Amino acid sequence: MIESIFSSHIQSKSIFKGDRDILRPSYIPEELPHREEYIDSLASIMVTALRGDRPSNVLIFGKTGTGKTAVVRYLEREVERLKKENNSELDPNFDDYNVHRVEYVYINCEVVDTHYGVMKNIGNKFIHNWSEQIPFTGWPMEKVYDALKERIDEEPRVVVIILDELDKLISKSGDAVLYHLSKINSELKQSKVSLIGISNSLKFTEFLDPRVKSRLGEEKMIFPPYNADQLKDILGERVKRAFESDTIMDEDVISLCSALAAQEHGDARRALDLLRISTEIAERERKSQVTTNHVYKAKNKIEQDCVREAVMTLPTHSKLVMYSILLSSKNGNEKLTTGEVYAGYEELCGKSGLDSLTQRRIADLISELDMLGLIHARVKSFGRRGRTREIQASVPRLETIRSIEEDDSIVPVNELRSVIQTQTRLM
DNA sequence: CGTCCACAGGAATCCCTGGGTT
């Protein structure tokens, strides 16, 4: 046995039963508790594909962690499974020919969020060798679209395109993609395309061209949030698989994870994260039992990590804007205006030797920070004294300042002159 | 009741990047 800094850690036995991915939200289990009816109704729509026809387009709505993606991918996996088996021998009603003609394409529109990108990604699913790749930039849109059609139509098939986080795509690049994809069937000779759109918000269809809207929403499903009891079942199911024995888990741990996640609009993802992180914390503390105490620690850790992660990945100028906001509130100005933030930002740019961006641009960056949940910014009118945003940080100040100062291109600053000046002017 | 502040936020345009085609 090699003596190293790892030795003592390796020897401490893991609470997990090997595969800790079971507790990750991306894992799709054999059973999806409390989603059976949705699986069933989606299956009844999708079964058309197995007969070689085009299933209706489907729109699925529901908040994060309500099982939308899991249900869709569950069915995708079932079809893949059918493809591997020889079904017609078992059941003469089964038509293996059509089963093998079904292709799924999954696209997460949060990652691929442009007209071009979506088309390129779909097109590249149907290639035989590397050289046929559609490049990630360069071609005119028209050519990408033609290549896509040609490839799909190469042999008869039913293509099911899943567009996850569809609302992100619409808000960033409009409905051109959906317009093209939803009318593609009229231009295909032997293949058929069916769309499954997954969205967090119910409202996004308002921005769609009415024709697209009607073609896309042939079928609609709405996934409600899980309640605490349902979350308990989901966690229980996974715990059975992920742990050596249930004695390792304190009775109340699952209940607590469920309850906390139920408060957050019934987010199963959150519940699973809580459970996984609290187990990891317990492991690190060399405890053989996970307790509610660990869950509270996990809750804290998740919140901190989210903020840190969000701040660290910000572009430099956004970091400076955030820095300006944090430093200004340190000087006692709890609620800032856009002008004040911009003044602070300009000063920080000077100190770091960077060219400052225009106020118009910074206004947009402020909106982005607001959407990320790092700050609260709401427009308010101060009468004669103008109409502006009222800006306030909504994250722990000192910790976040520390995260920002880790960026080498930003010069650490203790206080901002411009804000002190505004303060004295107001007095 | 009108003025007028300090911006909000839309639209057009430009620059740049990473690629293609002629």
Added chain:
DNA sequence: AACCCAGGGATTCCTGTGGACG
């Protein structure tokens, strides 16, 4: 080499506006 194409970031110019002050 010269030029087309999509997309992102940024700038420029712009019109719009809630409400305290006079």
